Amino acid sequence: MPIFILRRLLALIPVVLVMSIVVFLIIYLIPGDPARVMLGDGADESTIQELREQMGLDYPLVEQYGRWMWHAIQGDLGRSFFLQQPVSTAIAEHLAPTLSLAILAQFIAVLIAIPLGVRAAVNRGGIADKVLNAYSLLGISVPGFLLSLFFVLIFAVKLRWLPVSGYVPLQDGLGTFLRYMFLPSLSIGIVMSSLTARIVKASMLEVLNEGFVKTAWSKGLHPNKIIYKHVFRNALIPVLTVIGGSFGTLVAGAAVIESIFNIPGLGQMLVHAVERRDYAVIQGMVLFIAIVYVAVNLIVDLMYAIVDPRIRLQ
Amino acid sequence: MTDSAWGERKQQARLKRMIQSKRVRRFTANRTAVIGGWLMLLLISASLLTPWLARFEPQAVDVIQRLKPPSLTHYFGTDNLGRDVFSRTLSGMGISIQVGLTVAIISSTAGLAIGLYSAYYRRLDQVLMRIMDGIFAFPAVLLAMAMMAALGPNVSNLIICLSIVFIPAVARIVRSSALVVKEQTYIEAMRAIGASRARIVWLHIMPGTLPALIVQGSFVFAESIIVEAALSFLGAGIPAPMPSLGNLLSEGKAFIYNSWWMTLFPGFALIICVLAMNWFGDGLRDMLDPYGKTKRSRKTRKRSGSAQSAS
Amino acid sequence: MANQSLLEIQSLRTSFHTEAGIVSAVDGISLKIGAGEIVGVVGESGCGKSVTAQSILRLLDEKALTSYEGEVRFNGVDLLKLSQRQMRGVRGNDISMIFQDPLSSLNPLLTIGEQITETIRSHRKTSKKAALLEAIGLLQLTGIPSPERRVYEYPHQLSGGMRQRVMIAIALACEPKLLIADEPTTALDVTIQAQIMDLLVKLNKELGMSVLLITHDLGVVAEVCHKVAVMYAGQIVETADVATLFSNSQHPYTAGLLHSIPHIDRDRSKPLEAVRGFVPALHQLPKGCRFAPRCLYAEDQCLSDMPELEAKPGISSMARCWHSEKLQREEA
Numbered sequence: 001m002p003i004f005i006l007r008r009l010l011a012l013i014p015v016v017l018v019m020s021i022v023v024f025l026i027i028y029l030i031p032g033d034p035a036r037v038m039l040g041d042g043a044d045e046s047t048i049q050e051l052r053e054q055m056g057l058d059y060p061l062v063e064q065y066g067r068w069m070w071h072a073i074q075g076d077l078g079r080s081f082f083l084q085q086p087v088s089t090a091i092a093e094h095l096a097p098t099l100s101l102a103i104l105a106q107f108i109a110v111l112i113a114i115p116l117g118v119r120a121a122v123n124r125g126g127i128a129d130k131v132l133n134a135y136s137l138l139g140i141s142v143p144g145f146l147l148s149l150f151f152v153l154i155f156a157v158k159l160r161w162l163p164v165s166g167y168v169p170l171q172d173g174l175g176t177f178l179r180y181m182f183l184p185s186l187s188i189g190i191v192m193s194s195l196t197a198r199i200v201k202a203s204m205l206e207v208l209n210e211g212f213v214k215t216a217w218s219k220g221l222h223p224n225k226i227i228y229k230h231v232f233r234n235a236l237i238p239v240l241t242v243i244g245g246s247f248g249t250l251v252a253g254a255a256v257i258e259s260i261f262n263i264p265g266l267g268q269m270l271v272h273a274v275e276r277r278d279y280a281v282i283q284g285m286v287l288f289i290a291i292v293y294v295a296v297n298l299i300v301d302l303m304y305a306i307v308d309p310r311i312r313l314q
Numbered sequence: 315m316t317d318s319a320w321g322e323r324k325q326q327a328r329l330k331r332m333i334q335s336k337r338v339r340r341f342t343a344n345r346t347a348v349i350g351g352w353l354m355l356l357l358i359s360a361s362l363l364t365p366w367l368a369r370f371e372p373q374a375v376d377v378i379q380r381l382k383p384p385s386l387t388h389y390f391g392t393d394n395l396g397r398d399v400f401s402r403t404l405s406g407m408g409i410s411i412q413v414g415l416t417v418a419i420i421s422s423t424a425g426l427a428i429g430l431y432s433a434y435y436r437r438l439d440q441v442l443m444r445i446m447d448g449i450f451a452f453p454a455v456l457l458a459m460a461m462m463a464a465l466g467p468n469v470s471n472l473i474i475c476l477s478i479v480f481i482p483a484v485a486r487i488v489r490s491s492a493l494v495v496k497e498q499t500y501i502e503a504m505r506a507i508g509a510s511r512a513r514i515v516w517l518h519i520m521p522g523t524l525p526a527l528i529v530q531g532s533f534v535f536a537e538s539i540i541v542e543a544a545l546s547f548l549g550a551g552i553p554a555p556m557p558s559l560g561n562l563l564s565e566g567k568a569f570i571y572n573s574w575w576m577t578l579f580p581g582f583a584l585i586i587c588v589l590a591m592n593w594f595g596d597g598l599r600d601m602l603d604p605y606g607k608t609k610r611s612r613k614t615r616k617r618s619g620s621a622q623s624a625s
Numbered sequence: 626m627a628n629q630s631l632l633e634i635q636s637l638r639t640s641f642h643t644e645a646g647i648v649s650a651v652d653g654i655s656l657k658i659g660a661g662e663i664v665g666v667v668g669e670s671g672c673g674k675s676v677t678a679q680s681i682l683r684l685l686d687e688k689a690l691t692s693y694e695g696e697v698r699f700n701g702v703d704l705l706k707l708s709q710r711q712m713r714g715v716r717g718n719d720i721s722m723i724f725q726d727p728l729s730s731l732n733p734l735l736t737i738g739e740q741i742t743e744t745i746r747s748h749r750k751t752s753k754k755a756a757l758l759e760a761i762g763l764l765q766l767t768g769i770p771s772p773e774r775r776v777y778e779y780p781h782q783l784s785g786g787m788r789q790r791v792m793i794a795i796a797l798a799c800e801p802k803l804l805i806a807d808e809p810t811t812a813l814d815v816t817i818q819a820q821i822m823d824l825l826v827k828l829n830k831e832l833g834m835s836v837l838l839i840t841h842d843l844g845v846v847a848e849v850c851h852k853v854a855v856m857y858a859g860q861i862v863e864t865a866d867v868a869t870l871f872s873n874s875q876h877p878y879t880a881g882l883l884h885s886i887p888h889i890d891r892d893r894s895k896p897l898e899a900v901r902g903f904v905p906a907l908h909q910l911p912k913g914c915r916f917a918p919r920c921l922y923a924e925d926q927c928l929s930d931m932p933e934l935e936a937k938p939g940i941s942s943m944a945r946c947w948h949s950e951k952l953q954r955e956e957a
Binding site for chain 1: 679682684712713714715716717718721722724726729730731732733734735743744747748779781782792795
């Protein structure tokens with residue numbers, strides 16, 4: 001099993017490398033001098049020079065990348081010129097809301113996707129299958145942020161059941177926290193569940209054809225036991241992959257939702273950084289997301305090992 | 315069917331459904347593609363005909379008529395500056411479709427070339443596909459937003475950014491279907507008789523990847539409409555006064571308390587555009603590759619980790 | 626045989642509903658298995674022998690669109706008339722089954738112990754611990770070394786032969802009266818094949834458990850079975866006790882199968898005789914005798930009328946052939 005983890009880790013290295021280079025090069029898309037663009041036309045030369053030095057723009061490109069990566073590995077993502085604090089600190093401060101949003105949304109997604117996908121696979125062409133087909137088309141065609149706008153219109157503006165926007169940390173009480181988080185996480189959760197449900201169904205259908213399912217029937221087990229204990233557990237690996245993949249996306253992709261609900265998370269920080277052209281923050285954030293991506297992938301790999309003894313006992 | 319104990323009727327219903335679904339699938343697939351295609355044409359012509367369909371200019375300000383609910387004069391109501399939401403929605407749709415189509419064409423072309431060459435040259439494959447994987451691993455909205463921040467918000471930059479973001483999705487698909495074509499005997503034969511590489515790649519392998527390319531292109535079309543709207547909504551896409559769907563929704567958000575029409579109608583327009591494209595793509599896929607479904611499920615097994623934007 | 630039959634299949638017809646129309650993979654089969662008997666069903670692949678096996682436990686219910694006609698009487702009860710719930714009480718309890726490929730037949734994610742105990746516990750109320758002890762006993766019975774360790778292992782840690790023994794242990798969990806073995810040794814090495822067959826014979830003798838053995842291997846049949854049914858294109862073409870079948874086959878297809886077995890002392894200058902032609906597709910069966918297009922003895926009558934499975938004079942076998950007598954003369 002350690003070999004398995006190591007191999008997965010090695011496979012992720014090139015991806016992370018490319019991601020980091022892409023992130024690093026983004027700054028060079030800027031026409032002209034990044035420091036000058038960041039500070040605007042009114043800035044004086046000495047401030048610009050100071051920023052150039054802080055950003056290390058005077059070094060050759062490869063060295064800049066090397067320095068940047070070297071610092072990043074040590075947890076130093078640079079300093080935000082606008083926030084006047086290290087990027088890593090800023091990220092840490094904005095992490096909690098985004099993380100809670102991601103976890104809640106994932107929870108809702110799984111809660112919808114698994115029963116729906118399982119039923120659709122077990123009873124092909126039945127009601128659940130038809131619902132799933134319509135639902136997955138809806139999930140692809142309705143972006144989460146639009147769904148959340150509609151939800152706000154219905155539940156917050158018309159019915160006044162839930163607050164329109166805002167964020168209350170978990171420490172201030174679970175009830176209030178959930179009231180504020182419900183609509184944002186529901187809208188992301190629904191969109192994600194449609195993708196997950198489709199994978200659950202496809203994966204279930206594949207496992208249903210396997211020999212041990214017939215064995216399970218021949219043992220006289222209850223259908224529910226066959227479906228959940230035998231089929232579903234075996235169908236879980238592709239599902240985990242998708243859940244893991246979407247979790248990384250979630251942390252970043254929630255930007256629009258956060259801005260709609262005015263949630264002070266990473267997404268909102270990113271949007272503000274984009275408005276201010278705060279490149280250190282943008283780079284740091286994007287790199288952070290890349291790291292999250294890798295971390296989530298590793299966790300998913302670990303979960304494979306938990307689910308599948310063939311991997312665990314390698 | 316000897317007994318009622320195990321639900322004869324249920325069985326028969328299931329039977330009918332299944333036989334039907336198999337026989338009808340190709341036809342329905344076709345129909346979905348056709349409906350999607352027609353819907354798309356309808357939307358495009360509606361946006362082109364905005365000046366004739368709408369009574370008002372999309373940018374015409376009329377402060378006295380601000381925030382008016384839908385009526386026979388203003389079908390979709392008016393916004394905070396008294397602009398006609400109907401004409402703004404139509405032209406916004408036009409802009410979204412234009413951007414989506416351009417992005418789909420550019421990223422399909424680039425993705426085609428990358429996919430073909432990395433399928434053909436093994437060494438190149440290692441490099442190109444690692445790069446594609448790296449880009450693909452970013453959430454679409456995030457990467458596009460970061461690039462837009464550097465380039466500055468305008469339509470052509472937006473098209474460049476979105477195209478880059480979507481190239482990997484196309485390149486991967488093209489590569490995998492090119493690899494299948496490459497193994498065919500006739501390609502071997504071509505090589506044996508000394509055909510040039512360019513000729514083999516473009517004249518003989520490329521046509522085999524076209525179905526997959528067209529299908530993927532239509533999905534990129536749909537996705538880029540969504541990402542464009544998200545970026546514009548955040549102010550990192552099409553600059554403000556231009557009535558793109560994302561901008562309309564962003565304006566609507568500011569007045570969501572009292573003017574539901576400013577959110578609802580552009581929202582539905584966005585959904586219909588994306589839906590039409592997805593129908594078209596779905597139908598096309600089932601038509602061109604009726605076994606595609608099984609193939610795809612195999613692949614998901616091997617951790618493709620399909621990272622769709624959750625925006 | 627005069628004794629009361631344990632299982633009595635009466636004109637069973639199993640049909641699948643496909644795009645090409647309704648296809649009967651098993652077409653009017655009748656078969657009796659007495660208590661303590663080992664009955665073999667032989668035939669080429671695609672002849673419907675596996676479908677017959679699975680029809681008894683109605684394992685095709687959940688899959689394709691299947692309909693059953695006829696009767697499958699087990700201890701006098703028609704299994705085809707039971708509800709799904711009652712059927713579950715039969716599966717794995719009164720009748721259990723083992724399959725061809727022991728690797729795919731075991732769930733890769735569950736321990737051996739779990740896969741045995743879940744059968745026990747779904748038919749009987751026992752504690753997990755007691756069930757696990759029983760599982761160890763069962764593994765011992767099937768000849769698996771150090772069973773107390775094996776119960777905690779996973780299928781991928783065992784060899785093919787071991788896996789099939791585990792499958793048998795699962796099948797034995799509730800002391801069934803009938804074991805259906807669907808090509809239990811096809812996927813195994815030759816030496817392992819013999820061991821598994823010996824095990825089945827031993828269990829049959831010691832536990833008095835009847836066995837329905839589905840196989841394409843006439844050699845195996847000769848060694849272990851008491852009675853045989855030969856299947857061709859969804860029908861039984863000949864049934865007899867083993868000695869009679871091998872010494873005095875009444876159907877040209879059986880004869881053909883027997884000739885295609887290589888003998889150690891055969892004349893190697895002559896090619897091995899195979900049954901010529903191919904098994905017809907189920908949706909385009911010939912009108913008369915289904916074997917007629919491949920038969921050396923076929924006449925006009927064979928092509929137009931289907932013979933019935935009938936007792937042949939002076940012998941204990943039944944065959945579905947117009948020309949059994951002619952075959953007798955030629956063979957002699």
